[in-house]
Amino acid sequence: MTFRTLDDARDLAGKTALVRVDFNVPMEDGRVTDDTRLRVALPTINRLREAGAKVALLAHFDRPKGKVVPSMSLRYIVDELCEVLAAPVQFAEDCVGDAARAALAELPLGGVVLLENVRFHAGEEANDPAFAAQLAELGDVYVNDAFSAAHRAHASTEGLARLLPAYAGESMRRELDALDAALGKPQKPVIGIVGGAKVSTKLDLLKNLVSQLDRLAIGGGMANTFLFAQGIDIGGSLAEKDMADTARAIMAEAKTQGCELLLPVDMVVATEVRPGVAARTVRAGDALSGDDKILDAGPETVARLAAAMDASKTLIWNGPLGVFEVPPFDAATVAAATHAADLTRAGKLVAVAGGGDTVSALNHAGVSDDMTFVSTAGGAFLEWMEGKPLPGVEALRTQ
Known part of the structure; x- marks a missing residue:
């Protein structure tokens, strides 16, 4: 660079x-x-x-x-x-x-x-x-x-x-080299995973990524907003229902840009968030009660994501797929992270991750050392993913 x-x-x-x-x-x-x-x-x-x-x-x-x-x-x-x-x-x-x-x-x-x-x-x-x-x-x-x-x-x-x-x-x-490998001059195809609670906090990120990536998987609470925007029953799940129009606009932009958007096709639901609580897997579109909360991606969604990783050369990851801090709602994040790590160790994938809870999630899965690069930079990592110039980096740029 x-x-x-x-x-x-x-x-x-x-x-x-x-x-x-x-x-x-x-x-x-x-x-x-x-x-x-x-x-x-x-x-x-x-x-x-x-x-x-x-x-x-x-x-x-x-x-x-x-x-x-x-x-x-x-x-x-x-x-x-x-x-x-x-x-x-x-x-x-x-x-x-x-x-x-x-x-x-x-x-x-x-x-x-x-x-x-x-x-x-x-x-x-x-x-x-x-x-x-x-x-x-x-x-x-x-x-x-x-x-x-x-x-x-x-x-x-x-x-x-x-x-x-x-x-x-x-x-x-090292950080600049890794980010250049992920978004600057990546090996294609490139897949992104973006999770977290709110669409509103990652609007700039999503808008930039759909113009940069070949595939984008959306998980966590923010996936619920996209499901709601499609008219899918999300029960009492965390979602920003007032962002439905924005979610639909992002889906339309992804289609225009040729970025395949991967949303959950099945989900793990429960009536409360606590370790060992009774949970069940439902398909997107199934009727849910007002007490049901979507807390993790389901196994079919994870299998679909794993296949998408298999078909990619570069992965950039920000945010977990579910409430990984509370088992059993860590299953999707751990499975996806383990698959990414396996591909990276085999030399089949360049995997760069960072921001928010991502580091904690990958540490929880025990794969941080197996990824190509894991950034602990938080806000700076996110702003880079959003395509924004970073003042401290720009000051080091050669003229």
Whole structure:
């Protein structure tokens, strides 16, 4: 892809690299409960250290809204970062000004310093040029390794990239390569799976995908809206009935674009959502009671989806097919995910997934490591799928 990466950087020895990372990690009682986002940054940090650069890490934590909130300080993750990096990590009490300059002056070549929460300054989220300039004063090069924050035009994600030689880090590069393989220049045919609760939250996504894909399977609560729009009885299921016209318009656009829309042909229903509840499988069009709720796709729908995957070369997946958190309504998601993983391991499918509950669903199915790429980026992943430019990525594009 046409983005500057660390392969394009020259003579990093003795320079200070300002590296935007995503360290917005889950915390409990002052301790990191999941270090995934710390580990994701290691390849970039280590590559810069080995090149002889000073590494200054820029990150946000939570939403302090431009004020210093002690409980949202990044100092609480320093010990965990030292542990995963297996090297000392210094901490600076601020991300700009005297404290940051002093920390960098004392840092040896190959050393790492974590600068305080950039969102303690109102200029960060405002993408204030003056604040971006204060950040830029600290370094010689800028590296963005936080794809998950790339959809925000903030000072540390977009403004700073305009002021220094800017490159994508290793994690960012991997994400961009995977997304290019899924939607940019994919092997065709391409199938998409989109699940989730509401059509209204994924309108832009659906409209973009029907113009990009050969097949699109819709599951989860949003499939109920499409079934309702076709006059199919959905009982007391979750649905956005006021979106019926929109659903019909999407179906019409899919037909115009030559995108085959795969909706459930059978469903698993129950009167309540709890583990082990009595459930039954019904066909689309069967009469349902007002207490019946569609909570998962049925086995025939899964078999149809598996056959569609067999006929495809690329899969892009966002959202579960049912209420996977509550067995037995995880069956369709697990079966579809397992089939996708089998095809991927066999080299028959490029499978890229991410956004929303997708990561949790694939972890639940035990197949995350078998997919080609699983993005944890959330909003940025969705906006990319919607076809929207991401400010933090565009700032890295080669001219």
